Amino acid sequence: MTCDQLAYRLQQLRPELSACDIARLCVLILTxxxxxxxxESDEGLDKAWRNASFRLDAASDQHAAVADELASMCDDGPIQFSPDQLWTLLRAVKVQSQILELYTDQPALA
Known part of the structure; x- marks a missing residue:
């Protein structure tokens, strides 16, 4: 199955999805x-779609949460890093590696 064929089938099964969402899901499903x-079956495609959507939503939620933490940390101005701030930075690196792993299906180094 090609990406074009998968995109067409996803559009048929989920017409409410935007073109950008379909493109993301195609990459995630194929990897x-x-x-x-x-x-090839509607049931198999629906299962793959649900799995990819769940993974994408989870990664997006984690990314948003860490981005908020980093933004609030930056509002404090230049200061010495506290242990909590270092953990926030480490979580940010971990979340970014998880997103990279999500799209490449290769283990990330973080």
């Missing part, structure tokens, strides 16, 4: 689905 023949 995480070990057997592309599973995507």
């Amino acid at each position: 995480t689905c070990p057997e592309l023949c599973q995507l």
